Structures are given as C-alpha cells and as structure tokens.
Amino acid sequence: MKKNILKIVFTLFVFSSFTACTSEFDETNIDPNLTTSVTPGSLINPVIYGLSSNNALKNYDITSALMQVHVPYPDVTAGGVHRFDITQGTGSSTWSSGYNWLANVNEMLKRSKELNLPNYEAIALTLRAWGFSNLTDMFGDIPMSEALRAEEGISQPKFDTQKDIYEILLADLERANSLYNKAIPLPYTADLLYNNNLTAWQKFTNSLHLRLLLRTSNKSDFNSSQKIITILSDVQKYPIFASNADNAVLQVTGISPNLSPWPRPQDYNNGRAMGSFFVDKLVEREDPRINFIATKARDFNNQEIGFKGIPAGYNGSEIFDYAPSGLVRLQAEAPMKIVIMTYSEVEFIKAEMAQKGLYNNAETHYVNGVTAAIEYLTQQPIPSNYFDNVNNKYNSTLEQIITQKYLSLYFVDYQQWYEYRRTGFPKLPQIQAGRNNNIMPSRLLYPTSVQTHNYNNYLKALEIMGPDDINTKVWWEK
Template sequence: MKKIKNSILAIVIASLTLSSCTDNFEEINTDPNRLDAISPSTLLNPILYGVTNHNSYSAYFYRNAFLMQTIVPFPSDVEERYDRYHVTENIGTTMWNNHYRWLKNIEEMLVASEQAADPNYKAVALTLKAWCYANLVDCFGDIPFSEASKGELGITNPKFDDQREIYKTIFEYLEEANAIYDSNKKSNYTADLLYANDFTKWRKLTNSIHLRLLLQVSDAQPAISFQKINTMLTDAATYPIFESNADNAILINTGITPNITPWPRIQDFRGGARKLSTFFIDNLVAMDDPRLPLWATKAKKDNVEIGYKGIPSGFFGNESLIDYAPSEPNDAQAKTPMKNFIMTYAEIEFIKAELIQKGLIAGDAQSAYEKGIIAAIETWGVKVPTTYFENPKNKFNNTLEQIILHKYFALHFTDNQQWNNFRRTGYPSMPLVENIHNNGIMPSRYPYPPNIKQQNRNEYIKAVENMGGDDMNIKIWWDIN
C-alpha cells in the first residue's frame, strides 16, 4: 500500500498529542511510513483539521463573506473584487486543491477502516467523503469523482462526472453510513477532534448533512427529495438528526500546537483592509442582536466610537470618501478557542421552518423558526433577550424571506452555505450597489482552476461541453430558480 506523504504524516503524528499522555499509542506499528501501519482514527484528525480550517479561512472569509455582503475590502480602489461580482478563474483554486488533497486521505481512511473491520470509522469516512464532494460539486458543477484519487492505478487525468450522478452517489454514501454505525462498538483509538469518538453524535451529523443536501437539491428533484425528507423527519429511530446545540458539529481550535487557528497572524483577520458591510451591520442593529459585539467592532469618528456602522458592498474609492472608520470584523472570532463550523442544530430548525412554511411537512413554522434563532445565538455563548421576538424585525411573519435572513446569520462562518442558500432561494435580499459587475447577477459557480484546464485539458473540455460553459453564470444543477 502506498506511502503517506511526509507532510501529512507529520500532522498525523502531531494530532495524537492532542489527547492526554495516557492514551494508547500502540495502534501505530514500528513502520510509521506505511498506511497499513496506521489506524483509520489516525487519519481522521488531520482530515478534520485540514478541511474545517480551510473552510473557515478561505471558503468563508475570502469568498463567501465577500459575495454575501459580510465583508467589504477597504480602501476599495480596485474594481476587480468578489464583492463586486468580479470572479476570476482563480477564485476556487484553494477550494479545489484542499478538498482533493484531503479526499485522497479520506479514501485511505476508508481502506484502513475496512481492513480494521470497524464500521464506525467507515461510516465517518463515508460521511466526510459525501460532505467534501458535495462542497466541490456545489462550487464547480461537474468534477472528477469516479476516477479521482486513483493515481496509483495509473489514472492521472480523471474524467469529470456529471454532477447529478455524483449527488446520487453522495446520497448513497450517507445512506450506507447511517446504516452501519454500531453504537455498541467502542473505540480505543485517539479521540477525534470533533466528537471525541462519540459515534451517536457522528451518526446525527451524517443524517443532518443528508437533510441539508436533500433540501438543497429539492427544487431540481422535488418528488424524490421531499419523500426522503419526510421519511427522515418522521423516523428519528432510523434517522437521528441534531436535537440540540449539544450535537453541533463545531471543531474547536484550542491553540495548542498543532490545533491552532488558520490565521498565521491574528491581526490579518481584522486588519485595515476589511470592513463590515452596511447590510450585515444594519440588519443586526435592527434585530438588536446580541451577537453583534462578538462579530463587529464599533465604528469611530475622530477617534470616538459612534456605534456600529459599516460601508456599502461594492463601495469604490479611497478612505477620503468615508468620514468615519467603519466597523471591522471582531478578531475575537479567530482567536482560540476558535469555532470551525461544519453544521449546527440551528440549521436543522431553519430547514424545518422553511419546509413547514412551504406546506411540505406538518408542524409549527414559528416554533421551528424561533428555535433556530435561539440555538444560533446561544451557539456563540450569549443569551437571547427576553424581548427579542417582540421586535418587528424578529417577530415571525411567515415568509421565506424572513426565515432565510435569520438563517443567513445562523450560517455565519459556515463555509459556503450562505451562498448556497442564496442561489437556491434568492434570499436574503441584498442591496445592489453601483460599480458592480456581471449586470448585478450573483455568480452561480466558480470557474475551473487554471492548472486543471492545463493538466487535464481533454477531460476539462468534455466537462465544459456537458455543462454548457465554464463561466460564473453557468448554474449548478440544483440551482433552477
């Protein structure tokens, strides 16, 4: 079996130090360079750390946050920026490289779990595989899948599979994972960074991701999706999902090497080049939301605080056009212990609220909506004010627009999920501003990275022909609105 790269192995070994010194390290044999000497558990922590930290650092902070009007570059004297819907062919390069890097190791984890006859680690690997491939499909469309990560078989130019077929297999992975978890089988391996080997919670994550993805593709295949959604929501014994914030899939960066935050310098999180948008700030102010001081600094004028005040997305010009220092991202979010979000209970309640509001499942939409907001706020360690739902901005009005607006804030710091929800629903309603590119139309996807076009050109051309192009306006298969 092939050797693991030294850089990966270094992270693997380092991840073991995150547990107490009494942990049993004898799961690693005398030859640490070979995969067949490493347990599936040893591979898990580096995968979790690598993907979640990328999604917080790059997928959210440098792409989603610009597209979804959280962050505005400042000063803004360069027109070609993502907040102005100017998407370059490099926008998704780190997303592509990071995910395929770790998908290779997820494949190794699958093999190791099968060799160890451990169904729980196989279920976790299938869940991670489904999650990572869904992330890639949702950003690019057709991608290498069935022939990906098979260089040892001589496949150096893998074909791009049709995104619909990939999603079909993703759902099969999640179905299989849910079915093979064994709650009676305990793990003696090093505790994983997410759930410390609690496979009951891992199973809930598997099904919660399944539910998220079913809703995401529901407009493209309503009959199939809603039938499965109803099955899952009415059979908790077979399909357990998140029930409270205790189930949240949030990886915490402790600050203890190697589990440090992805920001090499914490000042880069805020810095002088990033301000918060008026859309982001004004909505939180109108909601009287207790998360605002956790996420934003106060604006200043003449070095005196003037409350929370952002700048318009798409703003074009230098500092002289703004007579105050706008609110910035609060760097406390990036300091340890830092939260890296995969999925939370709040998202489950917002999914239910949307489905009920649309008349697709039975239940109380207001109750689900309020539970989603409460859970989302409490995830950040603060309480919901007793008068929160008396505020007209927060009082349930039974519209999808309101549900998705509050879900937008619940998804803060969660990879590309705000962008995914916007493409699917058209909400939240964000102001169009001057100096915006692409006729004010939100980009629908990332173009393929330049190196892929060069290194795998023949298969790239086939994929482009299948999708109808490779620009940012080519829609992902589930984006039919």
C-alpha cells in the first residue's frame, strides 16, 4: 500500500496546479499520510493525462511504424519496428505505464465505492476498460484479477486469459452505464476530458463498449454483434457519441503540467518521413486532411513536388531522388489534442454492422464517419465534391469502410494496428526489407521484467496462449 500511496501522492503533487484554477480547494491540501484523504477526483486527471500521453508516444513509435503511416528517415539500420523488428523492449513502456496508471484507477474505483460515489465508480470502470483493453490487445493474456495487489501479498499475479479479461471489461462497461446518476453532480475539481459532464462520460462509456464488442465480434460465443445492435437500438438507455462534440479528446494546453508528450517538438518530425502508403491513400482521395498531417516533398532543387512519402521497410541503402514529405510538427506541439475515441469511429462501427446486414443504412453511416473524421481534423466543412471521387464513393465493401476508418484513426493510440489484425484491412503493401518473413506481428513480446519477476506465471500463461512470439495470435484473432 505504501508504494501505491507514494505514487498517488506524486501524481497529486504534479497535478495540483489544476485545482488552483477552481474555487474548490479541497484537494490542494490533501494530507499525503492519510489514505482516506485520496479522493476519486484527485486521481482522475493524472490517469487521463498519463495514459493518453504515453499512448500518443507509442502511437508514434509502434502503431504508425507498423501501419506505414510514417517511417524513420534517413535510416540505414537493419532493424526498426517498420521492418517488423520487434524486441522485448518494444512494448515495455506500454506495459509499465499501463500498469502504473491502472494502479491509480483501481484506487479510484476503491475510493468511489467507499465514499458512495457511483458516478466516479462508473468513470473508473470506464478508464479501467480503456487501459486494460489496450494492454491485452497488445500482449494477449496478462495479469488482471490479481494485478496491482501487492499490498495484499500478491507480488506475482497470475495471468488471466484474454477471453476472461474481455468478459470482465464488457461486464464492467455494462455496469458503468447503469451507475450514472446525472442528478448528482461530480463534487471534485473538473476533469480534463469532459469537465465533469456526466452525459458526455456516459456516452464515452457506451462508445468504448461498442469498440470492445466489435473487437470480439468474430467470437460466436460472445454474441457481441447482437449486443452492439442492442446498444445502437436503445440510445435512451445507452447514449453514445452523436457528433464531434462528444469526442473523447485530451486538450493539451501546454501549461504545466498539461504539456505535450514531446518535450522538444522537433523530436516529432526530425528523422521521420511520411510513409508512401498512407500519403498515397490521402492523395488519391483528394483528402484535405493531408495538409494538416504532412509537408510537401521537394526535389533536389528545393522545389515542391506535391505529397510523396517513402515505402515502409525500405532497404536503407536507397538514394531517393527527392526529399520526402515529412510530419507537420503542430500535431505534437501544444496546444494539441490527444484523441482517445471519436464519433467517427462509432459511425464506422454502425457502417460495418450494416454492411454485414445486421443494421441499416451502411452508406449513410459510412458517409457520416468519413465526414466527421475530416471535419474534426481540419475544423472545416468536408469538400462538397468529396464523395464524387471514385475512391470515396461508397462501394458496399468492408475494405472501403475499414480503409477510411484507418485514415480516421490517425494518431489514435494502437487502434489502426488492432483493426488491421481484426479485419486484414487496409491491404498494406509488402515491405522491402522486412524481418519476420514480412508478416505483420500479431502481438508484442512480454517485457523482460515479466520473466524476471513473475517467471512461473509467465510460463503458465504460455501453456494456454502459446509461445511468447510476435506471431502468436491473441484470442480474438484466432
């Protein structure tokens, strides 16, 4: 417990300046020696910021590299994530950061119950589902039921199967929805995500529920598709995102401690170039988002030659006859936005359900999803002729829906990679100098610390899940 409280006290100290801007000073004078002084309100902002900022960094390092959004350049090394060169350290930050912040979520959940604050309990369950779903989708089977219980003497937690974890998370989100009581306002300092708006939080809970149900929709014993339809058919009971105003987005102000994850903005765009696949998808669609994501390529006379990336997994020895499109630094410079989930994702879920014949109006929801994604990133109306382009006009295929969803998930933690593993779309080109026989990894390796500190349970997990190998498919992929 002492270790957990020290962690909580540290985050309270770091985030204390958030309370200085409000009239509620009850959290600025917390006695760090008293466990009972920790409130759900004192934990929520550090958790939101901590998980979001690390996810943004890992999107840059992992997702965007695997999904050919951008690649190291110039790069003459033999390895790199964009070449599917995955080490035990590739996912270590996701693992350690995830569990660190989930410890605070668990404390938030505990204190919510002790103080009889069901709205905070609902939010804590939502944050826990968000955090644990990203961990299990990245690694497969992980500790959950016995995790973060060192104060109870459990220093080597067992691994739960991914199926069991999803059963817990889906049940948690169902319970969270039932707990919200808008007649009782949140009593503590405004949260960073929704400014204590309970209607908005409930919409996030149910929209996240849709995401996780879709992830498991290929598992017939979960009946997830029918549950999706149940939620979509009863928005009074299950309110969900209905416009971009509902998006779950961390607004990074740049005012300490709410800073960009990149201490030096130049570290975001130096040594990287846009991937050909991602840039070409935007160019062929005449998509206005490209101006907000990429710079224009230049020839050796320093003349602009339009948007042009380089192929992911290139040999490393090529001499390109142009300077490729780079990354727009403003994406990582405060004030900036770290997206957790958007209304466009909900519309693409509806479109997929309709494309499969389980819901209505696939084209309408496809158009809504594309429109919302473009208008959110550009903050401008979608071009009136956008869907005249043959690449954009709805063609009734799942591939088209997921390809546009891929574009919409730009800079959203690990979701592009997870969706690719679930659907096989978009169809990525073969990389030139790939490791792993040019096969997209299905998971990341457990960090070295797992073997070092929890070896026996690690071995038991492998007996059930399969080898600790990047080609071992997680439960919902099998």
